[in-house]
Ligand SMILES: *[C@@H]1O[C@H](CO)[C@@H](O)[C@H](O)[C@H]1NC(C)=O
Ligand SMILES: *[C@@H]1O[C@H](CO)[C@@H](O)[C@H](O)[C@H]1NC(C)=O
C-alpha cells in the first residue's frame with residue numbers, strides 16, 4: 001500500500017503557485033503508457049512509484065550549463081542528484097516511435113527541442129554517466145523558416161506530444177534518452193537560456209549494428225556560453241536559429 005503524507009498536500013499548493021515551466025509527464029511506446037517522474041507527488045509516497053524517467057526536483061530549468069544538473073535535471077547540491085538512476089526501463093524495438101507528453105508548455109518559453117542517446121556500459125538502473133562523453137544527438141527541431149518554434153508552436157499544435165524515432169539500425173542495448181527543451185525567452189545574454197532536460201531509460205531491441213564511431217559529447221560540456229544557439233535574442237533576431245550541440249547522427253537510419 002502507498003502511504004500519502006502531509007507534505008504531498010503542501011507540495012500541491014506549492015506546485016500550483018509556481019509559474020509554468022514543465023517536464024515530460026508521460027511516455028508512450030507502441031500501446032504502452034509509462035507515467036513520467038512526477039516531482040510534485042512521487043517523492044511523497046512511501047514507497048515511491050517506480051518510473052522509467054530519472055528523478056527531477058521540479059518543473060524549473062537549469063541555467064548554469066557547467067553543472068551536472070544540465071544532464072538530467074536535479075540539484076547538484078541537494079538530495080536529488082542529476083542523473084540519479086530510475087528503477088525501471090522500457091523495452092523499445094529499434095525503429096519504433098517514442099511519444100513524449102509534456103506538461104502544458106508556456107507560450108513565452110520558445111526554443112528548440114533536442115534528443116540525445118547514451119548507451120549504458122552496464123546496468124542502466126545503476127549507471128550515472130557523470131562527465132563522460134557518451135551522448136549523441138538523434139533528433140532536433142528548432143525554428144522553421146516562417147518563424148515557428150519547436151516549443152511552443154509545434155508542441156502545442158500536437159497537443160504537447162513530441163514524437164521521435166529510435167534509429168532503426170541502432171545496436172541493441174540499454175540507453176538513456178536525454179530529451180530537452182531549451183527555452184530562449186531570456187537567452188539574449190548568458191546565463192539566460194533555460195534547459196529542461198528529461199532522462200528516460202530504455203532497452204533497445206533488434207539486430208542492428210550501427211553506433212556512432214566518434215563525436216560523442218558530455219553533459220555538462222556540450223553547451224557553454226559560446227555554443228551557437230545558447231545566446232540568441234528571440235525578440236529581435238529574424239535569422240535562422242542554430243540548434244546547439246553536435247550534428248544529428250544519421251548512421252542508424
Ligand atoms: C498527457 O498526459 C496527461 C496526464 O497524464 C493526460 O491527461 C493527457 O491526456 C495526455 N495527453 C495525450 C495527448 O495523451
Ligand atoms: C542572430 O543569431 C545568429 C545566430 O546565433 C547570430 O550569428 C547573429 O549575430 C544574430 N544577429 C543579431 C543581429 O544579433
Ligand SMILES: [Cu+2]
Nearest residue numbers: 019020021109
Ligand atoms: Cu519558466
